Amino acid sequence: MKRTSILKVAAIALLATGTTSAFSAEFNLRFQTHYTPEQLSGKLAQQFIDNVNVMSGGRVEIEMFYASSVVPSVEGFDAAASGVLDGEMHGAAYLTGKNPAFQFVGDPMGGYDTPWQLYEFLYHGGGLEAANELYNQHGMQFVGWWAGGQETMSSSKPLAGPDDLKDWKFRSPPGLETEIFAQMGASPIVMDFTEVFTALETGIIDGADYSSLANNVGIGLYDQVKHATFPGFHSMPADHVTVNLDVWNSFPDDIKRIFEVASQALALQTSMAFDIANREAVPGLIANGVTLYDWSEEDRAAFRAGAQQAWDSWADKTPEARKLVDAHRAFQKKIGLID
CATH class of the missing domain: 3.40.190.170 (Bacterial extracellular solute-binding protein, family 7)
Incomplete structure (x- = not known):
């Protein structure tokens, strides 16, 4: 029945x-x-x-x-x-x-600058x-999908561009992100977020990838670190x-x-x-001495190129991963994000 x-x-x-x-x-x-x-x-x-x-x-x-x-x-x-x-x-x-x-449905890291591009891929790029x-x-x-938008990297030292990623020790979730950042010279350390504040205090890490700017404010992350990327570009989980x-x-x-x-x-x-919510958080952060870094198009392109290398290693794991990566790349070329 x-x-x-x-x-x-x-x-x-x-x-x-x-x-x-x-x-x-x-x-x-x-x-x-x-x-x-x-x-x-x-x-x-x-x-x-x-x-x-x-x-x-x-x-x-x-x-x-x-x-x-x-x-x-x-x-x-x-x-x-x-x-x-x-x-x-x-x-x-x-x-x-x-x-x-599933990585390329959950978070095609380094793929897009805005959630609107993510939705365009979904509805107009074969996603x-x-x-x-x-x-x-x-x-x-x-x-x-329902995507909150770009996530922010937060740090105790400047993150003005790709060069600042070299030897940068930060809390990272496991998986694709660790591979991308390691290829760019950073030192991602996988840990539960409950350990982050102690790790920052003791110098085990220099920063963290946690969530959006507003969410980071909500948990008090910028009471400890005074540098952040905004708008973000490295991760946009959906x-x-x-x-x-x-x-x-x-x-x-x-x-x-x-x-x-x-x-x-x-x-x-x-x-x-x-x-x-993110934009409402900006004036208060600046007033409290937090420096925000909006990476240039060239620097974002450099990060995206690094991410693409890690994409390939994941795409080779299964035919389904290859199909989704190829679909993303075709759309990225269509809208001018990659050559």
Whole structure:
């Protein structure tokens, strides 16, 4: 029996008892995100839910489980693929162990200068099709991205250009980033972010890659370090909206379109909200003696060239990774980011 039929039968049964509220919709879905309801991203996820519900005329109800309350964040994708959840809003960065290709959906590091270029690749550069070739293999439908924008590198010493990366010791997440920065002469050190403040105080590291400028302000990072890149350029992680493939295939075309349009609205609102928050943080940082470095086009190009070398080593790992890297490169050439 199809999923929609099961739900309709359940709704009819409950009508007889007068307790229909939980099953009044045509599609009752369970999603999970790693964000809390209080975080900006959690509030944006709720907007997405509201948009889907309103645009569907109440036919779709999404119950969101915040703060990874059903399964750990790293297991959200598998939980949705297996039917424990119907969808999830984490990110592909958790999935590189399944296939290195997920790196180029989660964060094509050094690839783009703005989230708008990232979205252009997705909708006009073949990114959506390439991503779904990968996701469908794992029983999932990739619906869209929601990217907060460029992340910032923070340091106790200047980061004015590529030369300042030489011998720069910094906290780095594992994976592709460590390879890119090592190739450029830096000394990335993988550690949990809870260790960063002590490592800075003791001189084990000179800086850290953590998050956006505004988020870094929020955790007090610039109480310890007084140099940062802004706008950033090295990393632009994107969370995704995904749906179990069987569930997705059970949707009529209008519901699929509603999810797609709601995901685009989520992307727009996310990038705008974080851009505003970052820019609002700038005057206070400058007043408190923090120096911000906006790398030149030439310096960004030098970093991108270094990143491309690391991309190749990852692209050679699987055919899916190669396909996504080739798609990114074709689009980068199209918009003049690489030759």
